[in-house]
Amino acid sequence: MMERPGRSFLMDAEPEPTAPAARPPRLRALGAHARPRSLPFDQHPTFRELHAARQLGMQTGLRDPHYRTHEARAGAHTRLDGRELINFASYDYLGLNGHPEVLTAHADAAALYGTSVSGSRLTSGERPVHAALEAALADLYEAEAGLLFVSGHATPGSVLHALLGPRDLILHDELIHNCVVVGAEGVRCQRKSYRHNDMEDLERYMVRHRDQFENVLIITEGLFSMDGDGCDLRALIDIKERHGAWLMVDEAHALGVMGATGKGSAEHAGVDPRRIDIWFGTLSKALVGCGGYICGSRALTDILRARAPGLVYSVGMPAPVAAAALSALGIMRREPQRVQALQARSRDLWEGMRALGLDLGTSWGVGIVPVILGGDLATLAASQRLEALGINTFPVLQPGVPANSARLRFFVSAAHASADIERALEVLRVAAPLS
Incomplete structure (x- = not known):
């Protein structure tokens, strides 16, 4: 998804104010001693915008x-x-939603573990099927370890919160998905965007500004969900290795779609998947489930197991969902x-x-x-x-x-x-x- 229409390259996520913000007219009218009241939701600007759009739709049929x-x-x-x-x-890229093996795996896991793990994986929500799916995903990317999250949208935000601090930088494609933009907004680090798939733009920024930051994380998508194009993975690997940065690739729409056997953007580009620091993906597309995953080094997953808020403070993925995704992944590899x-x-x-x-x-x-x-x-x-x-x-x-x-x-x-x-x-x- 587009980060924010009209934003220019290298614009900070939150521009610093140049002067104290003026009081809104409504508060000025109330006077210094009046107590302001929150507006009813039907007067909220977003509701008014939605209402106007609905009215226009009705008028035009x-x-x-x-x-x-x-x-x-x-x-x-x-x-x-x-x-x-x-x-x-x-x-449903691979036509596996409702596949008999997937349904059986889901039903068997529900019978054995119930429909919820009823707790954070840190405390009481760990089940054998979680480890099995994490190992299967890690094997796909030739990574040391994998890690499951109950929400795909919350996964990148949890990763960014766990890894980055005030002296660090997130540098992402301007068309990166909303999950990265929203996840990055609450992280105490700088955030910049580079023009879509423009490796020269990215290289120029790295040459000029890399030394200002301790850690730099470049984020892109293997297959962009709105435009249906992909990144130049070889060029991105060269840039990140030359400038000592990390690279995170969103495989949500690439898994099961790109590459001769569906392994994703690394197989498509003919590169060693171990050269990518963080693989991020979702189970809701080719693997007909729900939730997110991370694959990378064991040190990375150890950090996330201890500090990623979407894992530590959230209920674990339901075992039937993990079992269904594991079955779908097996079918993808087999067929x-x-x-x-x-x-x-x-x-x-x-x-x-x-x-x-x-x-x-x-x-x-x-x-x-x-x-x-x-x-x-x-x-x-x-x-x-x-x-x-x-x-x-x-x-x-x-x-x-x-x-x-x-x-x-x-x-x-x-x-x-x-x-x-x-x-x-x-x-x-x-x-x-x-x-």
């Missing part, structure tokens, strides 16, 4: 696309309002043809969209294919037009992406048949122009 109830299992197809649709809005099918379907959709003259931005055409339409209203209207024709894809609007870059985002699954891709392209051909 556009439906709110958020929080809709899907009446079927997330996968290549779904059911909305009683209608069967081809689904391009779910993360690389699923990865190959996903990549083939993605390529077919990407090439067909290009032939229709659609703007796919910088997408690589693997797993995620965005169709950039620009305006929010035009994108909402296009999504509804496609739904009426049997295709479900989610419209991504501001603030999820910068102004004038709203898009329809297509997630491809190995479970999509060739006929699903052909039908999607046929619908796009009939519905064009979308904007």
